[in-house]
Amino acid sequence: MEIKLTRIGKIAILAALSDESEEETIKADVLAGNNNIRLAVTFISGTRGKINETFTRNILNAAIQNNVIRKTPGQMHAVLHAALEALQGVTPQTTSVSSSVKVKVAICTDGVWLAVAAYGDSAVSPFTNHERCGFGIMHL
Amino acid sequence: MEIKLTRIGKIAILAALSDESEEETIKADVLAGNNNIRLAVTFISGTRGKINETFTRNILNAAIQNNVIRKTPGQMHAVLHAALEALQGVTPQTTSVSSSVKVKVAICTDGVWLAVAAYGDSAVSPFTNHERCGFGIMHL
Amino acid sequence: MEIKLTRIGKIAILAALSDESEEETIKADVLAGNNNIRLAVTFISGTRGKINETFTRNILNAAIQNNVIRKTPGQMHAVLHAALEALQGVTPQTTSVSSSVKVKVAICTDGVWLAVAAYGDSAVSPFTNHERCGFGIMHL
Amino acid sequence: MEIKLTRIGKIAILAALSDESEEETIKADVLAGNNNIRLAVTFISGTRGKINETFTRNILNAAIQNNVIRKTPGQMHAVLHAALEALQGVTPQTTSVSSSVKVKVAICTDGVWLAVAAYGDSAVSPFTNHERCGFGIMHL
Amino acid sequence: MEIKLTRIGKIAILAALSDESEEETIKADVLAGNNNIRLAVTFISGTRGKINETFTRNILNAAIQNNVIRKTPGQMHAVLHAALEALQGVTPQTTSVSSSVKVKVAICTDGVWLAVAAYGDSAVSPFTNHERCGFGIMHL
Amino acid sequence: MEIKLTRIGKIAILAALSDESEEETIKADVLAGNNNIRLAVTFISGTRGKINETFTRNILNAAIQNNVIRKTPGQMHAVLHAALEALQGVTPQTTSVSSSVKVKVAICTDGVWLAVAAYGDSAVSPFTNHERCGFGIMHL
Numbered sequence: 001m002e003i004k005l006t007r008i009g010k011i012a013i014l015a016a017l018s019d020e021s022e023e024e025t026i027k028a029d030v031l032a033g034n035n036n037i038r039l040a041v042t043f044i045s046g047t048r049g050k051i052n053e054t055f056t057r058n059i060l061n062a063a064i065q066n067n068v069i070r071k072t073p074g075q076m077h078a079v080l081h082a083a084l085e086a087l088q089g090v091t092p093q094t095t096s097v098s099s100s101v102k103v104k105v106a107i108c109t110d111g112v113w114l115a116v117a118a119y120g121d122s123a124v125s126p127f128t129n130h131e132r133c134g135f136g137i138m139h140l
Numbered sequence: 141m142e143i144k145l146t147r148i149g150k151i152a153i154l155a156a157l158s159d160e161s162e163e164e165t166i167k168a169d170v171l172a173g174n175n176n177i178r179l180a181v182t183f184i185s186g187t188r189g190k191i192n193e194t195f196t197r198n199i200l201n202a203a204i205q206n207n208v209i210r211k212t213p214g215q216m217h218a219v220l221h222a223a224l225e226a227l228q229g230v231t232p233q234t235t236s237v238s239s240s241v242k243v244k245v246a247i248c249t250d251g252v253w254l255a256v257a258a259y260g261d262s263a264v265s266p267f268t269n270h271e272r273c274g275f276g277i278m279h280l
Numbered sequence: 281m282e283i284k285l286t287r288i289g290k291i292a293i294l295a296a297l298s299d300e301s302e303e304e305t306i307k308a309d310v311l312a313g314n315n316n317i318r319l320a321v322t323f324i325s326g327t328r329g330k331i332n333e334t335f336t337r338n339i340l341n342a343a344i345q346n347n348v349i350r351k352t353p354g355q356m357h358a359v360l361h362a363a364l365e366a367l368q369g370v371t372p373q374t375t376s377v378s379s380s381v382k383v384k385v386a387i388c389t390d391g392v393w394l395a396v397a398a399y400g401d402s403a404v405s406p407f408t409n410h411e412r413c414g415f416g417i418m419h420l
Numbered sequence: 421m422e423i424k425l426t427r428i429g430k431i432a433i434l435a436a437l438s439d440e441s442e443e444e445t446i447k448a449d450v451l452a453g454n455n456n457i458r459l460a461v462t463f464i465s466g467t468r469g470k471i472n473e474t475f476t477r478n479i480l481n482a483a484i485q486n487n488v489i490r491k492t493p494g495q496m497h498a499v500l501h502a503a504l505e506a507l508q509g510v511t512p513q514t515t516s517v518s519s520s521v522k523v524k525v526a527i528c529t530d531g532v533w534l535a536v537a538a539y540g541d542s543a544v545s546p547f548t549n550h551e552r553c554g555f556g557i558m559h560l
Numbered sequence: 561m562e563i564k565l566t567r568i569g570k571i572a573i574l575a576a577l578s579d580e581s582e583e584e585t586i587k588a589d590v591l592a593g594n595n596n597i598r599l600a601v602t603f604i605s606g607t608r609g610k611i612n613e614t615f616t617r618n619i620l621n622a623a624i625q626n627n628v629i630r631k632t633p634g635q636m637h638a639v640l641h642a643a644l645e646a647l648q649g650v651t652p653q654t655t656s657v658s659s660s661v662k663v664k665v666a667i668c669t670d671g672v673w674l675a676v677a678a679y680g681d682s683a684v685s686p687f688t689n690h691e692r693c694g695f696g697i698m699h700l
Numbered sequence: 701m702e703i704k705l706t707r708i709g710k711i712a713i714l715a716a717l718s719d720e721s722e723e724e725t726i727k728a729d730v731l732a733g734n735n736n737i738r739l740a741v742t743f744i745s746g747t748r749g750k751i752n753e754t755f756t757r758n759i760l761n762a763a764i765q766n767n768v769i770r771k772t773p774g775q776m777h778a779v780l781h782a783a784l785e786a787l788q789g790v791t792p793q794t795t796s797v798s799s800s801v802k803v804k805v806a807i808c809t810d811g812v813w814l815a816v817a818a819y820g821d822s823a824v825s826p827f828t829n830h831e832r833c834g835f836g837i838m839h840l
Contacts, residue, residue: 003143003154003162009271010157013259014143017150022143049473053749053798056824074672074699077828081641089229089275098473112634113270119153124476128497130253131149133275135229139268139634189613193329193378196404214532214559217408221501238613252494264616268637279494283423283434283442289551290437293539294423297430302423333609333658336684354812354839357688361781369509369555392774393550399433408559410533411429415509415553419774469753518753544756548777563703563714563722569831570717573819574703577710582703649789649835673830679713688839690813691709695789695833 005029008037008108009137012117015041015106016133030108037110040066044118045102048091059083059116063107069114069140078138079107082116085136090118099124103132114140145169148177148248149277152257155181155246156273170248177250180206184258185242188231199223199256203247209254209280218278219247222256225276230258239264243272254280285309288317288388289417292397295321295386296413310388317390320346324398325382328371339363339396343387349394349420358418359387362396365416370398379404383412394420425449428457428528429557432537435461435526436553450528457530460486464538465522468511479503479536483527489534489560498558499527502536505556510538519544523552534560565589568597568668569697572677575601575666576693590668597670600626604678605662608651619643619676623667629674629700638698639667642676645696650678659684663692674700705729708737708808709837712817715741715806716833730808737810740766744818745802748791759783759816763807769814769840778838779807782816785836790818799824803832814840 005011005026015026023041030039042062044055060079062068069075090103103120115137123129145151145166155166163181170179182202184195200219202208209215230243243260255277263269285291285306295306303321310319322342324335340359342348349355370383383400395417403409425431425446435446443461450459462482464475480499482488489495510523523540535557543549565571565586575586583601590599602622604615620639622628629635650663663680675697683689705711705726715726723741730739742762744755760779762768769775790803803820815837823829 003157004159007271009273010259013153013157013273017143017153019144057798060825071827073827076825077699077830080824080828085232088232089273092225092228098477115271117273119150124500125480125496127491127493128279128500130277130497131147131255131275132277133149133153133229133257133273135271135273135275137270137272139637197378200405211407213407216405217410217559220404220408238617264640265620265636267631267633268640269633270637279497283437284439287551289553290539293433293437293553297423297433299424337658340685351687353687353689356685357690357839360684360688365512368512369553372505372508395551397553399430410557411427411535411555412557413429413433413509413537413553413555415551415555417550417552419548419777518757544780545760545776547771547773548780550777563717564719567831569833570819573713573717573833577703577713579704645792648792649833652785652788675831677833679710690837691707691815691835692837693709693713693789693817693833693835695831695835697830697832699828 005033008110008113009115009117009135011037011039012106012108012115013119013135015039015108016104016117016119037108038068039106039108040068041104041106043104046100048099048101051091051101055087056080056083059105059107062105068107068109075140078114078140079116082114082136082138086116086118086134089134090132091122101132109140112140114138145173148250148253149255149257149275151177151179152246152248152255153259153275155179155248156244156257156259177248178206178208179246179248180208181244181246183244186240188239188241191231191241195227196220196223199245199247202245208247208249215280218254218280219256222254222276222278226256226258226274229274230272231262241272249280252280254278285313288390288393289395289397289415291317291319292386292388292395293399293415295319295388296384296397296399317388318346318348319386319388320348321384321386323384326380328379328381331371331381335367336360336363339385339387342385348387348389355420358394358420359396362394362416362418366396366398366414369414370412371402381412389420392420394418425453428530428533429535429537429555431457431459432526432528432535433539433555435459435528436524436537436539457528458488459526459528460488461524461526463524466520468519468521471511471521475507476500476503479525479527482525488527488529495560498534498560499536502534502556502558506536506538506554509554510552511542521552529560532560534558565593568670568673569675569677569695571597571599572666572668572675573679573695575599575668576664576677576679597668598626598628599666599668600628601664601666603664606660608659608661611651611661615647616640616643619665619667622665628667628669635700638674638700639676642674642696642698646676646678646694649694650692651682661692669700672700674698705733708810708813709815709817709835711737711739712806712808712815713819713835715739715808716804716817716819737808738766738768739806739808740768741804741806743804746800748799748801751791751801755787756780756783759805759807762805768807768809775840778814778840779816782814782836782838786816786818786834789834790832791822801832809840812840814838
């Protein structure tokens with residue numbers, strides 16, 4: 001099915017949901033839009049305990065390296081807060097630190113707001129593995 | 141851009157993101173899939189304080205009326221828990237009860253797991269309105 | 281089955297679990313123990329939204345009227361904190377304010393620590409009604 | 421004092437509160453009831469940080485090994501969620517990872533709902549050791 | 561005792577702690593600093609349930625009317641987030657909606673970061689009234 | 701600017717905000733007050749993950765070694781609870797365990813209530829470092 005790319009949150013969620021070829025199409029569509037929207041995509045996986053240490057830093061690095069943000073305190077702080085909000089959606093139970101998490105994360109901004117979306121799988125046991133989705137947004 | 145409909149969480153999120161015509165396409169695709177997947181869509185809006193009273197009931201009603209679940213305690217309980225998880229994503233700050241919320245909600249099941257996705261807008265002030273997304277999943 | 285009355289938390293939980301005649305036996309056993317343990321029992325019911333307003337006050341009143349505590353700021357504060365901890369167990373989801381709650385609450389102290397236990401039922405829908413139990417403890 | 425064994429949550433709480441000989445009586449009573457109720461009991465102890473890693477897995481193992489549940493994704497997921505809810509009651513403060521926890525845990529089901537109850541002690545310092553109780557319930 | 565005014569968070573906390581004449585001195589000191597720091601002070605009181613509705617709006621209004629921020633979505637959003645963080649410190653127990661709250665709130669910015677500090681009293685019962693302090697910070 | 705030392709919470713916050721010479725003045729003023737108020741100050745720093753292990757113990761030790769409390773279960777428990785409340789203000793996001801925290805902590809009591817205040821800095825990245833403040837209070 002086809003979905004229109006209209007707002008940064010929607011774009012970030014679609015990019016997080018996308019497989020490899022779908023991601024290329026989204027990136028091309030965003031570039032063709034000529035509207036100052038910037039998008040980066042990264043993968044994060046590990047145990048919940050490990051993810052607590054790496055999630056925000058990985059997303060911050062992806063945002064900087066892909067020129068989604070400039071390296072100012074305010075813009076970096078916006079990424080960290082949106083990432084933490086997204087992490088709460090991915091792993092709402094803060095207590096099961098040994099569960100495994102594997103998500104695709106997209107960061108998208110229009111220069112005013114910045115959205116972080118994460119989609120993937122998480123499980124305490126492989127038998128109970130199921131989808132997860134987290135989303136956060138912050139002003140730049 | 142086009143995204144493949146492969147798993148119930150992904151389908152629920154795409155349906156929540158969709159506009160009216162996109163929603164029709166998703167529903168047709170799900171039906172054509174012939175794979176026992178059921179999908180319902182509903183709208184919920186109001187102040188955060190009001191949403192706290194109505195969110196889970198509205199989603200439960202939509203799930204029952206659209207035959208997404210049968211009216212058994214277990215299946216109804218699954219919808220309520222997935223809905224509460226989705227609500228936490230939509231309104232992570234439990235304290236601002238006067239903020240306004242307006243979301244499209246999709247409920248999707250394959251008979252084993254059930255997903256609830258919500259996407260829309262929320263704001264304390266119209267000036268600070270931004271996108272929100274919540275997601276929950278539970279075994280049937 | 282029979283359970284020994286040994287510690288204030290255990291006594292409070294058993295009193296919260298008890299039916300009317302079991303409650304009388306527990307109270308008689310506690311009195312016969314001659315060990316400075318005091319116990320009060322009360323019922324609390326209503327919607328979750330209403331319970332948020334009344335739960336701590338009702339338990340505080342029951343503790344004072346039954347001489348479980350003296351009316352000092354410290355002892356009253358201990359009851360309030362133990363009651364709030366118990367409430368979180370009874371209704372862990374803070375968002376479903378329209379769910380109905382009906383619990384039996386016991387307050388028990390040995391003069392050093394104070395325990396509050398609550399046991400009963402809670403449901404968003406009568407079809408999904410299930411047991412709930414909450415427990416809190418605080419120094420006097 | 422004596423308490424009647426009537427519902428799975430009550431049975432799980434009483435089993436978690438029981439000492440060794442009381443536990444045998446409860447198990448015999450449950451078996452004699454001939455009503456499809458299954459019950460397992462296990463012990464869990466360690467620092468809070470360690471418990472975060474082991475609590476849900478230990479309870480899942482106890483439930484499977486004692487035939488309280490079948491090894492299906494849905495039934496395993498139900499145990500994990502009820503266990504996480506019980507853990508929140510046992511250790512409501514997520515931040516004190518070095519506190520020690522020692523609890524007896526009971527898992528009980530009637531084939532429709534499943535309850536997990538935990539009772540024991542927890543302390544940051546041995547001087548401040550006090551009772552703890554946690555309880556969770558989920559549809560199977 | 562005397563404390564130096566060096567950073568916006570410290571200034572906001574001191575202003576929230578101040579009585580009327582101390583507040584005048586702080587405001588004069590901030591103005592004399594000639595360093596682009598802006599400060600506003602307001603009072604908020606009511607039941608916890610009412611505060612949940614009014615806290616963020618009152619602080620947003622005070623920030624705008626006193627020219628602490630400009631009326632842009634980003635700057636308004638920064639105030640709302642810092643205010644919500646401060647509110648969590650003032651009333652950490654989300655469940656006791658009938659407790660009364662009375663706080664002095666200060667909002668302070670240097671044009672890069674914005675701090676909100678709240679100090680005052682809160683009580684379920686007048687007998688257990690005690691001090692409260694909340695603090696939040698956000699990039700502008 | 702000058703602020704009057706009137707209540708234990710206010711004294712604790714001012715001591716946490718103070719630099720070395722200001723701290724000496726506060727301590728002298730408290731002693732001169734001849735009113736049974738006791739005050740201790742300590743520093744705590746480390747990663748958030750490490751702080752979760754050490755925060756409450758460090759504050760408990762400082763309170764005992766400086767005779768702010770006696771070594772009874774109730775008084776020690778009061779310090780632990782006030783410290784945990786203060787920690788939540790210092791690090792509201794429980795998930796970013798790798799962020800660094802550096803705070804000055806003050807513990808103050810009048811023999812009836814005990815307050816813990818913490819003020820300092822916290823950052824996931826040095827670029828986004830900003831002030832933090834936490835506060836907790838408990839009956840002795």
